Amino acid sequence: MTENLLWPRYAGPTDLAGIEAVPLAERGLPGSTYALLSRAAATWPDRTAITTLPDATRWREPAHRRFAGLLGEVHRYANLLHELGIRRDDAVALMSPNTAELVPATLAAQLAGIAAPLNGGLSRPHLTDLLRLAGARILITAGPELSPEIWETAHDLARDGHLDTVLVLRPTGTTGAPAELPAVAGVRIGYLGELAAGQDPSVFHGVPPQSGDLAAFFHTGGTTGAPKLAANSLLDEESVLFAALPLFHVNALIVTVLAPLFKGQGAVWAGPLGYRDLALYGQFWKLVEHYRISAMSAVPTVYSVLAQCPVDADLSSLRVAMVGASPLPAAVRENFESHTGITLVEGYGLTEATCASARAFPDSPRPGSVGQRLPYQRMKAVRVRPDGSWEDLPPGQAGILVISGPTVFPGYVTGHGEHGHVLDGLGKLSGGWLDTGDLAHLDPDGFVYLAGRAKDLIIRGGHNIDPAQIEDALLAHPEVTGAGAVGRPDIHSGEVPVAYVTLAPGSSVTELQLREWARGKVPESAAAPKTVTVLDALPVTDVGKPYKPALRADAARRELTKALADVAGVAAIEVEIDRGSVLAVVETASETGESAVKTILRRYAIDWRVTRTP
Template sequence: MNENLLWPRYAEPTDLPAIEAVPLADRGLPESIHALLSRAAARWPDRTALTVLPDAARWREPVHRTFAELLADVHRYANLLHELGVRRRDAVALMSPNCAELIPATLAAQLAGIATPLNGGLSRGHLTELLRRSGARVLITAGPQLAPEVWDTAQSLASELDAILVLRPTGTTGAPTPLPGIDGVRVGYLDALASEMDMSTFDGEPPRSSDLAALFHTGGTTGAPKLAAHTHANEIADAWMIAANSLLEADSVLFAALPLFHVNALLVTLLAPLFKGQQAVWAGPLGYRDLALFGEFWTIVEHYRIAAMSAVPTVYAVLAQCPVNADITSLRYAMVGASPLPAAVRENFQSHTGVTLVEGYGLTEGTCASARSFPAAPRPGTVGQRMPYQRVKIVRPGTWEELPLGETGVLAIGGPTVFPGYVVARDEHGHVLDGLGKLSDGWLDTGDLARVDADGFVHLAGRAKDLIIRGGHNIDPAIIEDALLSHPQVTAAGAVGRPDEHSGEVPVAYVTLVPGATATAEDLLAWAAGRVPERAAVPKSVTVLGALPVTDVGKPYKLALRADATRRVLGEALAPFTGVDVDAVIEDGAVVATVAVSSEVDETGVKAVLARYAVPARVEVRP
């Protein structure tokens, strides 16, 4: 590996042309994730790679692993998987909150076979389907001490498995909780079963760059989540693009708290630090869901000298309300992604902490990151510049016709991080992959509306499917959400289109509030009316909820809000009829109104009312 070519200057937007003047193939990137880890262990054997906190309350009692120790653990675990019959084309499922053992287990699964991280919060039906689709017969999972509810789910999946390897909480000592026997399934604690395995090398076939490294589930709003495949080349290229950031040095410490079933956790806080030998401090199993973490957060930053962190906008909205009670000058910047960053969240966090929020953009099908921002060269209104060797273009919705520079359309991404497809079947050669309409000649349809400027900066305009179209006028829900998020008592906001008989749809909004909030829906409606920049986008109503809906993989789920808005407006429209029950369900990514009427109700009249709205509807007559 040519170290001189490995680290070009990458601190400003103007650095991009010089970086790309050298072909990516000439930079000598490692062949695989294992090769990357082996390089780190050889160069910095005694340097701390991982610092894992048991939980927020015990952040002063971490478990440390050097790069050499991490590689030894990966070898032990991978050799155990190999002994269990896992080979290059075999998937290994992992279902656990973050802990010290899960990190090397994930890398071992990529070494012995193909890692398939699962969100234990998915329904058991979805998990069963994902196991079957991946073909995984070995599950690495949280045990009864680490996450009892996940352990219960794991046992319910035993009929799909040959082996269940169990993880213990970070820093646990003493005798483990006895595990039940399961007929036909090998059950045991991962670390104990791997204790006698060779830690110096891997006994099986090492992966090549074109081999699959991981299968990540994505979507999950309707039907089972899809499984997006990553190759080792995908992950190595994207991790290098992230690591190439000249603003972080070898001694920079990163904070990691997102779950390892999320590509950001794997790429940004595990793989990218391996390139420069950087330390990552991992939060406890609840991550950012541990409320105690926010009370200790700034002290943790000071103690470990955290230089960078990665989180979603809602985390920064909460941190903006936590008193800064420590020296946080080590924190160079904070990365944000996964969902659009409201302007109010940015302003509140930065004014409260003095720390710059740096937006990024990416998606699972693009491996992880495809655009990044620069703290010293802010471009308000963008999610960053395309990353080196990645291509971007704007195409007309529904086609692949490229639009001129500056026009808004669907964002498409090309280059070495574009995934090879979704798993649709398995045959004698391994997993069968298909782009399912998302891929065309090496380009990925992101489903995001955007425009790209001459410098390669991406200006998002919302999800193509989330646009509110009022009488033919396109409304970006973000301008409504930004206005509501500027209210000091609003913690989250989602704007969607509500069916309207005159305009097709009109905007409405849903919000969550801080504990003890006094603001009413009427107050918030008036607040929005004075701040939404265009009259047509002022919401017709604001509804306060305890929590906004999210998908099974934790992303905002606006279909559920659209369904609620549909149910409410049709319920009001049909109120003059007695004996009518109105609901709205989600089918194949669309909202469908379902109306049950008694036999005495004027069915023709009900259908006439429904016909005034552009909503698919079913009317069922009850006996």
């Protein structure tokens, strides 16, 4: 009975009502991530929990951790952190590509205090600000053997006085004496494995977390101690998940670390580069067969590449291929599914709602939908009235998508003082409801149909980019008087950042020089604009506010004009922004041209129509 309460049947949209007939409080969910791990270790001590690959070329030489061993390692690491002074409200920063030590280190940080994963690709000023907001003085990070670039960043942060302790991780499967670590005055630096070796693996010597405690901070939000996960009965206890997203991404923690603990499922972790390791794709199907992978999760660009990789192995174990984080082009779906015979299952979520809020069903497709709301979450579309209040909209009518329920975060971290972390909804939380910033409508069964973004975020391959950081970089140039950054459709990444600027009279700076200027100023390489276009004036609304839809339309028009340049018979290309989404209308003069245009347009995650000239 307990197992049924913890993991109810959820194989189709009609199961939702039956699940919610039992109040969430009566399901007996573990009260924290630590309690979840402890339960898994007690229930399946000898079952393999984590298999970590050194890299894509050595995928047959993994490191294994059983559930009992994983708990013991978490205890050792957490006891070291406790010995170093970490308590319940103290944050521990983690900055490393995936390696065998990183999963237990992350869980240990949540056990001893609060885990604060960082993207090592961010600029040092950005990282410094995140450390300050979290109040983190201890950093668990990649060493020089694992990632020389991240190690250099970590060393500089310590040298500049932002850290008291640096605990270093080694590559998966590394043997022999580690590299000597340079000293930094006033900072304790050492290898995590060595420093924790003498700690007690049997029990945590501090105070375990409770369900109301904070467990983790992520770059755009936070999650609380309770592992507020929705059950999925598409996979059984023998299922094996493939994990390749970096652990600073909330999806990696929720979907491939915590969710498998409910059923004692194993996870196979890719090497430090994850899906960015080009060698992975040549071996991927053999890896699926060898480890009997049952489920994977990736962004559309990954599936686009896999659709081009010859299927040279038995894929019968792979039952669930989840896709999310950015719009799924129709051509990517069709190419992958026809190439592999595996159905792509869309999902929707955001960091502020603990990653997962809706998911589709492979046997119950709803074309155009990203899935049904997950159990115990509430979703609706609203219209914002002039006074700022919300008006609920009926099913089928598009508005701002809002979410409430146990997965919604408590707020953004806006500071850290003597009384702990300061959390603020920053206008995104209202009466327990989260404003997602996305436009959508719902059908009567709770399926979500996205209609674009009310917010201006650029989503490059599932990575959120704030256009303000690009605009600030360009406005720092002495000859730039105005700047606007938007996403341009891209067949590989969904969209990429581009920028538009106005210049001071008499300026001689070129667009290429401005692009290089921005590349050197933005806080992360992913935000570097692909192009910078000089305009006489940036578009504005009737009341003088910046009007980015016009820039998005122009960027899309330029991209499609280039993509269709070699297609005979293209008479006109018109682009508009319809309810937040790019809509392209291409006019062709021949049946052959029409077919070629459709083939190209299907590669983009945009709406489009093709018409014939009279």
